[in-house]
Amino acid sequence: MSEAMDFKVIGTRPIRPDGVDKVTGRASFGADFSLPGMLEGAVLRSPHAHARIKSIKTDAALAASGVKAVVTGADFPQVAAGAIEGGEGGGDFADLAGNVIARGKVRYHGHAVAAVAAQSRAQALAALALIEVEYETLPAVLSLDAALAESAPLIDEGLMTSGLAEPATAPSNLASVIEMGNGDLDAGFADAALIVERRYQTPTVHQGYIEPHACVGRWGQDDQAMLWCCTQGAFDVRSMTAKVLGQPVGSLKVIPSEIGGGFGGKTTVYLEPLALLLSKKSGRPVRMVMTREEVFRATGPASAATIDLRMGFSQDGKITAAEATMAYEAGAFPGSPVGPGTMCVFAPYRIANFRIKGMDVLVNKPKAAAYRAPGAPQALFATESAMDEAADKLGIDPIELRLRNAVEEGDSAIYGPKFGPIGLRACLEAAAAHPHYTKAKDAGVGRGVAVGFWFNVGLQSSAEVHINEDGTVTVIEGNPDIGGSRASMALMAAETLGVPYESVRVVVADTETAGFTNVTGGSRVTFATGMAVVEASKDIIAQCCSRAASLWSTDEDMVEWRDGAVHPRPGVNVEAKPLSLKDLAGKAGRTGGPLLGKASLNARGAGPGFSVNLCDALVDQETGQVQVKAFTAIQDAGKAIHPSYVEGQLQGGAVQGIGWALNEEYVYSPEGVMENAGFLDYRIPVASDLPMIDTQIIEVPNPGHPYGVRGVGETPIVAPLAAVANAVSASAGVRMTELPLSPPRVLEALDQA
Amino acid sequence: MQGFAYEAPSSLDALRARLAAAQGAGELTQVLAGGTDLLVQMKQGQRAPGLILDIKRVGETQALTVDGDWLTIGASVPAAKAKAFPLVAEAFPGLAHAIDLIGSSQIQGRASLGGNLCNASPAGDTIPALIANGFEAQILTADGLRTLPVEAFVTGVGKNALASGEVLLALKAPVPGPRSGDAYQRFTPRTEMDIAVVGVGARLTLDDAGVIASACIALGAVAPQAFLAEAAGAALVGTRGEPQALEAAAAAAMAVAKPISDKRGSADFRRRICGVLVKRVVAQALERCTTGGTK
Numbered sequence A: 001m002s003e004a005m006d007f008k009v010i011g012t013r014p015i016r017p018d019g020v021d022k023v024t025g026r027a028s029f030g031a032d033f034s035l036p037g038m039l040e041g042a043v044l045r046s047p048h049a050h051a052r053i054k055s056i057k058t059d060a061a062l063a064a065s066g067v068k069a070v071v072t073g074a075d076f077p078q079v080a081a082g083a084i085e086g087g088e089g090g091g092d093f094a095d096l097a098g099n100v101i102a103r104g105k106v107r108y109h110g111h112a113v114a115a116v117a118a119q120s121r122a123q124a125l126a127a128l129a130l131i132e133v134e135y136e137t138l139p140a141v142l143s144l145d146a147a148l149a150e151s152a153p154l155i156d157e158g159l160m161t162s163g164l165a166e167p168a169t170a171p172s173n174l175a176s177v178i179e180m181g182n183g184d185l186d187a188g189f190a191d192a193a194l195i196v197e198r199r200y201q202t203p204t205v206h207q208g209y210i211e212p213h214a215c216v217g218r219w220g221q222d223d224q225a226m227l228w229c230c231t232q233g234a235f236d237v238r239s240m241t242a243k244v245l246g247q248p249v250g251s252l253k254v255i256p257s258e259i260g261g262g263f264g265g266k267t268t269v270y271l272e273p274l275a276l277l278l279s280k281k282s283g284r285p286v287r288m289v290m291t292r293e294e295v296f297r298a299t300g301p302a303s304a305a306t307i308d309l310r311m312g313f314s315q316d317g318k319i320t321a322a323e324a325t326m327a328y329e330a331g332a333f334p335g336s337p338v339g340p341g342t343m344c345v346f347a348p349y350r351i352a353n354f355r356i357k358g359m360d361v362l363v364n365k366p367k368a369a370a371y372r373a374p375g376a377p378q379a380l381f382a383t384e385s386a387m388d389e390a391a392d393k394l395g396i397d398p399i400e401l402r403l404r405n406a407v408e409e410g411d412s413a414i415y416g417p418k419f420g421p422i423g424l425r426a427c428l429e430a431a432a433a434h435p436h437y438t439k440a441k442d443a444g445v446g447r448g449v450a451v452g453f454w455f456n457v458g459l460q461s462s463a464e465v466h467i468n469e470d471g472t473v474t475v476i477e478g479n480p481d482i483g484g485s486r487a488s489m490a491l492m493a494a495e496t497l498g499v500p501y502e503s504v505r506v507v508v509a510d511t512e513t514a515g516f517t518n519v520t521g522g523s524r525v526t527f528a529t530g531m532a533v534v535e536a537s538k539d540i541i542a543q544c545c546s547r548a549a550s551l552w553s554t555d556e557d558m559v560e561w562r563d564g565a566v567h568p569r570p571g572v573n574v575e576a577k578p579l580s581l582k583d584l585a586g587k588a589g590r591t592g593g594p595l596l597g598k599a600s601l602n603a604r605g606a607g608p609g610f611s612v613n614l615c616d617a618l619v620d621q622e623t624g625q626v627q628v629k630a631f632t633a634i635q636d637a638g639k640a641i642h643p644s645y646v647e648g649q650l651q652g653g654a655v656q657g658i659g660w661a662l663n664e665e666y667v668y669s670p671e672g673v674m675e676n677a678g679f680l681d682y683r684i685p686v687a688s689d690l691p692m693i694d695t696q697i698i699e700v701p702n703p704g705h706p707y708g709v710r711g712v713g714e715t716p717i718v719a720p721l722a723a724v725a726n727a728v729s730a731s732a733g734v735r736m737t738e739l740p741l742s743p744p745r746v747l748e749a750l751d752q753a
Numbered sequence B: 001m002q003g004f005a006y007e008a009p010s011s012l013d014a015l016r017a018r019l020a021a022a023q024g025a026g027e028l029t030q031v032l033a034g035g036t037d038l039l040v041q042m043k044q045g046q047r048a049p050g051l052i053l054d055i056k057r058v059g060e061t062q063a064l065t066v067d068g069d070w071l072t073i074g075a076s077v078p079a080a081k082a083k084a085f086p087l088v089a090e091a092f093p094g095l096a097h098a099i100d101l102i103g104s105s106q107i108q109g110r111a112s113l114g115g116n117l118c119n120a121s122p123a124g125d126t127i128p129a130l131i132a133n134g135f136e137a138q139i140l141t142a143d144g145l146r147t148l149p150v151e152a153f154v155t156g157v158g159k160n161a162l163a164s165g166e167v168l169l170a171l172k173a174p175v176p177g178p179r180s181g182d183a184y185q186r187f188t189p190r191t192e193m194d195i196a197v198v199g200v201g202a203r204l205t206l207d208d209a210g211v212i213a214s215a216c217i218a219l220g221a222v223a224p225q226a227f228l229a230e231a232a233g234a235a236l237v238g239t240r241g242e243p244q245a246l247e248a249a250a251a252a253a254m255a256v257a258k259p260i261s262d263k264r265g266s267a268d269f270r271r272r273i274c275g276v277l278v279k280r281v282v283a284q285a286l287e288r289c290t291t292g293g294t295k
């Protein structure tokens, strides 16, 4: 891309096309769809965190009034192991199937055991009570320590640890181990003038999307099936559901609804295979909608983590060595995001000597799902807390300390590749100059600084651009819009084609209308699908040039595209008025048929995203309550296609991160029952808990994208955990290493200070 | 949710007659004021009444008056109206604040003080404020009226003193005299949309010399029901609310608090916060004795 681009519409802030319908309540979400003759489905969930299923009797339920079908694990095919590609959460198809419905054993309280379809929800619920399940309860494993203990009860009797130097000889709850390192750790620590060594812990948290999971499934007579659902990836729902049901991918069509939040939690399937099998058995469409309680008990969460960190520093603040041992809770099936966690933990810094070990650990909790920058918030909570402590002990300004170690273009990332142009230094410099940082703190207030990082990904995307006969533009793509991406796609198409934003309509299509597209996740949509939209628009431009040349009876290289129209090249002797998109669309019948541009690609060159957050917090010394007084999120967006929606991502990530830091956590009974499965006691921040979240967008263009875009959706949640904890530590006068910083925990720390 | 019948009698007599009939027929009846507790409980399957009796059309439950020395707040008066009533806002700022803590503007358009009290949650926000201010519950019985101090109205978690067929009609309190002030504060991890971990209400009155002549301190969420911490009040009487007096009141309150440990906080944490809040609430009420008050 050229250095100084002169944009016409990119960088403006038009209203998103879905906005009015959403604020007026007209938009259709997952639970809003219905079909004639539709049944309502409900799920029987395990009352135990860990138990063997000895028998399930469904006769009475099936005979109950209004009931048309009952399914249990025995109705589903055995699914062979195999890695799930292209998603955010990763994992294995066999485990996915085991999570959708229990077979032989229940692995967490809330695990689906059976499902019923009936004419009304009340009938379905009444029928659930008639299903008799005989359990043999087993001891519940609820923490990393308990799971890794010598004689821990086994959650999966066949699980052999992968990734060990010597193959495992006995099963355990440790699913896998990841190790990486470089340099000479001992020498690095020997060189250190200061070593910070601590254990950091973060709790199980939920993504907290407002819309519960919901779908309608219809199995056709011809074994062709349809699913309407709220998801971050219709193609992922298609491949996962097809796999769980043992059906060919082509037999299933998935139609995504509007989505009321996902944050990574809607990149897998829970209800969809159940609804379809119930539909197959009953011959009727089946709707399934989770309650909020089910969302908490059976979906998400983000992994709890324990990170043992050791970092060495020279007197002038250079990191001499760093070591991290990171254990993440996978939940009941393997697949926590400890992998990306290990890659992120030291990513912002130049470190010659390091060693990192990651452990994926089974516990009797719901299977962890992706949550914005999966694995990174936990990891950087540890590193950025240690950096803060080091700055304090070395007497170096915390931003300055980070500048002395920050990675730059040309550095090798500790996880492998060489960085291209990146914005860490620019973000740090912006933070140092920001009025939030330069203004004096109020009495008692602590100020925290932290850096955030996420790789951002590319993956596969498709797009079609149709020019309608009046010159308006329809863009067809396959990424459910969770953050305003339709507006960004329209801006990129409008910019490329030289037409007004208002003349572009972007459609999020189903799996039989859009070309294959990976999930809305990994902060990839504006980058990768945006690239496909730009390429498809360029395909239109090439076709327009070719058609104009033939209309003008000249060669294609005699014409050029400028300001939304084909012009004869300067100096070319053609008597012709420029032909706009509208002109050419009107003449399409005479110039070769409809104007349809296409692109499908596997996007390379995703640009890593860095951020710096500033937080002012005040601790009530008598109650331990924390008030966040000011918060500023500074982040490199590459190029902000729609600045308001970039700011929205920064603010939303900050708020979720503040919640993670302050009050969010799963509270479990000793038996493994979540005690706060609702928004009253699972405390996400409310508006009055928060200051205005200030934002500053930095733009270090990503050369891998035609307009310089790098993903922005995930990095924002990474830095807040440590930014808040560092501010709280400063205000409390004691180092806080375990989240959440709820009043009882802060008060306890104050007592010990 | 199960099916149910809904009726809204429009007079005291009609209400009484309907209650008697329901009682005779053994109908599972639930009174409805704002419904902000009841509907949630029905949706969650915790209650399944056969008959819902809406009392909002009975004029007496909508009363909001000052009659001589008495303030009357009808049992179904919405929170938004009650907190904005001039006498409540001026002479009962602590109660007004407790009312204002309930839910949000939308919830306050419906939620009533009567509902808050009858629902009998240990954490109900208006209850300590009502107790501290000496409110009485006026109850409609099968053949007349009876009154009970609010303190005696709640009998346990979710339990109240109403007999079958009885309805709470109104809440009444003496209008405070000069040099008097009340306050209520609750502790919650979040600023809003949360449930009290501890709630403390206080009403203080000073004598001519500025010495505390009477002090009522009520504690919420630290026992099965909100209650008057008499020893805490006694520790203040005869003092000017000096720091030692506040400490003594806090210690007395902590001694009588009987909190449980649950997902919302350990017993120790609750007891400690109770002490902190007593000091803060008394200090606030004391300030209002000199700046606020009526007459």
Ligand SMILES: Cc1cc2nc3c(=O)[nH]c(=O)nc-3n(C[C@H](O)[C@H](O)[C@H](O)COP(=O)(O)OP(=O)(O)OC[C@H]3O[C@@H](n4cnc5c(N)ncnc54)[C@H](O)[C@@H]3O)c2cc1C
Residues within 6 Å of the ligand: B030, B031, B032, B033, B034, B035, B036, B037, B038, B039, B040, B055, B075, B076, B101, B102, B103, B104, B107, B110, B111, B112, B113, B114, B115, B116, B117, B118, B119, B123, B124, B125, B126, B162, B166, B167, B168, B169, B193, B194, B195
């Ligand atoms: C989002 C939300 C937030 C909330 N926040 C708070 C809060 O911060 N603090 C707080 O204390 N509460 C809170 N509540 C609970 C509730 O709003 C209050 O308890 C409210 O005061 C109840 O009043 P109501 O008129 O809606 O009661 P209703 O739901 O109508 O009744 C509650 C109960 O009392 C019975 N009842 C009502 N009136 C009478 C009567 N006159 N005689 C006999 N029985 C009667 C009903 O049968 C029912 O069992 C919240 C509720 C919601 C939904």
